[in-house]
Amino acid sequence: MTRHSPDLTPPGATPLDELRANVGVPFAQARAMPKSVYTSAEFLELEMRHIFAQDWLCAGRADALPNPGDYLTMDISGEPVIVLRDREGALRAMSNVCRHRMSTLLEGRGNVRSIVCPYHAWTYNLDGSLRGAPAMALNESFCKEQTGLPQVRCTEWLGWIMVTLNPGAAPPQEKLAEVEALVGKFHMENYVEAFREQFRWGTNWKVLAENFMESYHLPVCHAATIGGTVDLLKMTCPEGLPAFNYHYIIKNDALDLTLAHPTNTVLEGEERRTTWLISVYPSLLITLSPGYFWYLCLTPDGPGHVNVLFGGGLAPEFVADPKAAEHFARLKALLDDVNVEDKGCVERVYRGLCAGMSEPGPLSHLERPNFDFARYIAGMMPGQ
Incomplete structure (x- = not known):
């Protein structure tokens, strides 16, 4: 058994010091982010000034x-x-x-x-x-x-x-060109939004972002909904890029809306059953399947709350289907249930990381996007 590395931050270290020490190790030794970066109002102020006021x-x-x-x-x-x-x-x-x-x-x-x-x-x-x-x-x-x-x-x-707000930020078409290279065949721009809602949850914005970024939790947290459509052995989590991270899952046949519609002639082979989870930094989280998409846009509301824009819809082939109304209704009912499950998970995580005896644990290889997200946050901060 390999023991984890000792705490490298000196006494009196700031949350930013702790975060930089956290991401300054190889991924094979990575642990979850320090508790202070979730609970500190001072760290949130840094995020608002150097991330949310600077990025797209x-x-x-x-x-x-x-x-x-x-x-x-x-x-x-x-x-x-x-x-x-x-x-x-x-x-x-x-x-x-x-x-x-x-x-x-x-x-x-x-x-x-x-x-x-x-x-x-x-x-x-x-x-x-x-x-x-x-x-x-x-x-x-x-x-x-x-x-x-x-x-x-x-x-x-x-x-x-x-x-x-940043007049000098590189255009998304430039920063996110690799996204189009990965999923351009899905033609995400043609998907049709069916609903858009807003809500507020009792957790830090990064806890919810990280929950989206990893599918390690799906079989357990979402056992009653989408957990049965995935296999942990069929999840691929490559190293992220500077402006986003991603992973993808080869889905089974348990949910038809996850798969390409029979009239879709563009996607081939495993593309027809591949779901992509794309996290555009800092706070646009997209699930893109051949049949539907849904997304979250996050706005921090203090360390312990997050305002969420939640929306989703269907691929054009499902919109054109005679049963389109039924497809929309099934999708919304499914995602409402998924959100109930996620809310419970992320609010429990925030309560836990506020506890005195809790400490960040080691990351699974399926949580590679979480480590990349932590490196993005550290990289946006001043004093590099």
């Missing part, structure tokens, strides 16, 4: 905003943001804060002809330019043409809406 985040699927004026709102590292479809059909993102007395403008999702501040009725066009401001003619410093909403970088990538 997902606002959901582009087909969620099909019409001019369709919008959704999101929060990026404390910055309220509107994402909308403008009058020319382009996706845009901009500040969700009025340029007058700084009220937030829109909430949730919906459709608008213009953006009207609920405080003093300053009105903005869908491109963010200021259309009107009541009773401002006597203020000599006011210039309507210079008072538009600040724009935020926004692009569509394989059907996903990607947004960042």
Whole structure:
């Protein structure tokens, strides 16, 4: 029996020190991340500043905003943001804060002809330019043409809406080119979203991300739902890439929606039963099968809670099937049950890592993506 390496962090080490020591070993010696990186408010502040304010985040699927004026709102590292479809059909993102007395403008999702501040009725066009401001003619410093909403970088990538506050971030099409190389034949951009929901769970955002990144837990945690569709011996977990990690599973015939539809003529051989789990850093988690997809987008809400955007839908062949409504209903019922199981798992993990006698254990070879995720987080932090 091989004993694990002693703690290499000195007394008084910060959570970042502990994390860097944690990832500074070969994967064959890897252990779960230190407890402090999940429970420390100071470490979460570093994550918000150096990860969430710097990298690309997902606002959901582009087909969620099909019409001019369709919008959704999101929060990026404390910055309220509107994402909308403008009058020319382009996706845009901009500040969700009025340029007058700084009220937030829109909430949730919906459709608008213009953006009207609920405080003093300053009105903005869908491109963010200021259309009107009541009773401002006597203020000599006011210039309507210079008072538009600040724009935020926004692009569509394989059907996903990607947004960042960082003007220097490399485009997703460049950073994530390897994703398309891996799963381009699935044509993820053509899958049709059937539902989009939001909820809040009592765990750290990284616990939920790690839960998605490994399928080691599927046979046990999901024994009543999808656990029977997988074989631990048929899971492959390669080393991750700088912007994402992934693994894939060859599924059996237990669930038809997991497999390619009979009318799919693009996928061949084992591709027709391969499910990919792709974790785009920091917080877009995608399950992509030949028949359906589902995803989570995570936003931290303090160390002990996470806000989750949850959505999913079907491949085009299942959408075109005469039984499409039945397929959608079966998929949603299945994923609702899967979420109940996952919620129990990740909330138990957070309670456990807050316990005094708990300590991080060694990782299985099936948890390679978790180690790569820890290395990404450490690599985004200052002071390298």
